[in-house]
Amino acid sequence: MKRLISVILIAACAGLAALPQPAAADIRFGIKAGGNMARPMGADAKDPLATLKSRVGFMGGIFLAVDFGRVVSIQSEILYTMKGATYVALDDTFTDKLYADYIEVPLLLKLRIPAPVVQPFIFGGPTVGFKLQEKLMSNGEEVPLTDALLKDNDYGAIVGAGVNLGKHLILDVRYSLGLQKVIAVFEGEAQPDYKNGVWSACLGIAF
Secondary structure (H helix, E strand, O other), X not given: OHHHHHHHHHHHHHHHHOOOOOOOOEEEEEEEEEEEEEOOEOOOOOOOOEEEEOEEEEEEEEEEEEEEOOOEXXXXXXXXEXXXXXXXXXXXXXXXXXXXXXXXXXXXXXXXXXXXXXXXXXXXXXXXXXXXXEEEEXXXXXXXXXXXXXXXXXXXXXXXXEEEEOOOEEEEEEEEEEOOOOEOOOOOXXXXXXXXEEEEEEEEEEO
């Protein structure tokens, strides 16, 4: 599985770099890092006996952007992102925390205002995620898992906005909307309506 993920990630960036480039196209590589606020969605994400809270975590990785003129860009990213949730019992008898870390590969279309120094932009596109690890904690102690809680992969859509500050500094805020029900079930079992949802803010540096 790890080898397959590596091949997919390398192919994503290599495929983008291999796109036919018009004379005005500019290719940029960069790094980015920031924070996540993950909160699952769906009818089965909430527990009637507990309060659902967000998991705050880290996100970061690399990106490859192809600028087609001054307005349009296509950007591929490879990100490490922390997702999950926290459930606090209404009577304070338990606190359960679900940790789920993913490698996520978005492919984004960006539209920007070609101002001289500060360039606002919006973006959106599909994303696919590959689970690296998961962990369940209850009242501060790890719960042994005999079977996986979550599926090995996820997919969804990303929308966001940001600003280019000069040629090298990039700020953006985005929402990652999970479109797959991610709870792992056995054949014949009903699929719970539980999907990932993540707000992220990050700072990037382009080279």
